[in-house]
Amino acid sequence: xxxxxxxxxxxxxxxxxxxxxxxxxxxxxxxxxxxxxxxxxxxxxxxxxxxxxxxxxxxxxxxxxxxxxxxxxxxxxxxxxxxxxxxxxxxxxxxxxxxxxxxxxxxxxxxxxxxxxxxxxxxxxxxxxxxxxxxxxxxxxxxxxxxxxxxxxxxxxxxxxxxxxxxxxxxxxxxxxxxxxxxxxxxxxxxxxxxxxxxxxxxxxxxxxxxxxxxxxxxxxxxxxxxxxxxxxxxxxxxxxxxxxxxxxxxxxxxxxxxxxxxxxxxxxxxxxxxxxxxx
Numbered sequence: 001x002x003x004x005x006x007x008x009x010x011x012x013x014x015x016x017x018x019x020x021x022x023x024x025x026x027x028x029x030x031x032x033x034x035x036x037x038x039x040x041x042x043x044x045x046x047x048x049x050x051x052x053x054x055x056x057x058x059x060x061x062x063x064x065x066x067x068x069x070x071x072x073x074x075x076x077x078x079x080x081x082x083x084x085x086x087x088x089x090x091x092x093x094x095x096x097x098x099x100x101x102x103x104x105x106x107x108x109x110x111x112x113x114x115x116x117x118x119x120x121x122x123x124x125x126x127x128x129x130x131x132x133x134x135x136x137x138x139x140x141x142x143x144x145x146x147x148x149x150x151x152x153x154x155x156x157x158x159x160x161x162x163x164x165x166x167x168x169x170x171x172x173x174x175x176x177x178x179x180x181x182x183x184x185x186x187x188x189x190x191x192x193x194x195x196x197x198x199x200x201x202x203x204x205x206x207x208x209x210x211x212x213x214x215x216x217x218x219x220x221x222x223x224x225x226x227x228x229x230x231x232x233x234x235x236x237x238x239x240x241x242x243x244x245x246x247x248x249x250x251x252x253x254x255x256x257x258x259x260x261x262x263x264x265x266x267x268x269x270x271x272x273x274x275x276x277x278x279x280x
Contacts, residue, residue, distance in 0.1 A: 005180045006117035010038045012109055015080030020087060021151035022122045025275075027093050028156065029118075033180060037096040040112065041080045042105040043073050106136035113141025117177075120146050123269065134269050138250045144177045144279040145250075153273045155244055159185040162221075162243040164234045164264075166191065167202030170249025173279040175207065178247045179214060181277070185245075187211065188219045190237050192230065231267035238274060250278040 011026045013019055023039060030037045081098045088096050101108050106129070113119045119137055124130050137145050148154055161181055165171055175182070191204040208218040221241070225233040238246050250265050268276055 004177055005035075006033050007035045008038065008116045009035050009118045009120065010040060010109070010112055010116040011120045012105060012122075013039050013041055013080055013084065015041065015076055015083060017083070018151050019122055020083060021154050022120055022148050023084065023087055024091070025148060025154055026120050027087070027091050027096065030093065030095060031091075032157075035095070035117070037093070038112075038116070039084050039096065039098050040109070041077050041098065041100045042108055043077070043100070043102050044105075045103050106133040107140070109133070110136050110140025113137055113143050113145070116141075116143060118144055118146060120148060123147050123149055123272070125150075125270075131266070131269060138278060138280045144174065144277060146245075147269060147272065147276045147278065149273045149275065154275070157181075157185075158242065158244045160241060160243045161185045161187050161245050161247060162234070162238040162241065163187060163189045163207065163218075164246060164248035165189050165202075165204055165207050166249065167206070168249050170251065170280055172249070174247050174249050174277060175211075177279055178245075178277050179216075181245060181247070182211065182216050183214065186219075187216055188221050188237075188241050188243065190221045190223075190234060192223060192225065192233075229267070231264040231271065234264065234268065235272060235274075243274070245275045245277055246272065247277045250280045 006029065009026050009029060011023055013023060023037075026037050029035065077100055084096075084098050087093075109119060109121075119141060121130075121134060121137065127133075134145070134147065161178075163171075163175060163182075165175075189204040189207055191207075204220045208220060211218055219241075221237055234246065234248070246268070248265075248268070265278070268278075
């Protein structure tokens with residue numbers, strides 16, 4: 001399963017200090033897997049960066065406004081790169097590069113994610129576009145996304161992992177691409193049941209049997225959810241075993257037709273206070 005080991009990790013960074021934690025997390029992963037990290041500073045296109053005035057019904061842009069905006073973007077980019085270089089030097093990272101692009105950030109990350117093994121996204125409640133960005137990258141990249149909580153919630157990986165399992169293709173993708181984590185961690189499996197009966201097409205035991213062939217020992221957690229909200233149940237179960245990462249599939253069908261664990265995807269993206277490894 002060496003082909004599943006992440007060798008290229010991408011991280012968006014807008015230069016804000018509170019986002020440095022996601023770069024630090026990416027660097028730690030890069031050290032663990034001898035991977036290369038690409039930091040992407042993406043600015044909106046000048047046509048969408050501000051509202052133009054439109055004399056005679058035709059869009060027009062003040063040359064002074066354009067010049068000011070370009071200068072501001074350039075200064076912000078230089079500051080972001082300076083922060084990146086400082087953290088890179090402080091942590092002794094060799095395999096990391098800083099890149100710039102202009103356009104729609106969600107679209108560009110989805111595209112770049114197709115030629116990367118893992119994309120890291122910061123779960124920013126203050127960003128009104130976060131949920132849309134999460135959707136775009138999950139559906140558009142074809143590769144896994146690791147969603148990180150706010151900086152004060154990010155902890156160093158302790159090796160404990162919870163798999164939220166439902167037997168879906170999406171969950172299968174997530175498990176397969178997370179094997180490098182599973183191989184060096186303590187793995188627990190959580191699967192929902194109805195009145196003690198198997199709810200999904202493949203049981204937790206089926207997954208445990210599969211992982212045994214990869215020399216991964218697992219612990220199957222009992223279903224104690226009762227009437228508890230599924231997302232709350234997953235998060236509370238993860239906390240009980242002190243898990244640092246949750247692995248799960250994202251959206252059983254389309255972003256508009258959530259099914260099985262798909263119904264909990266949005267809740268997890270909105271409220272998870274620990275890293276969540278997802279793939280569609």
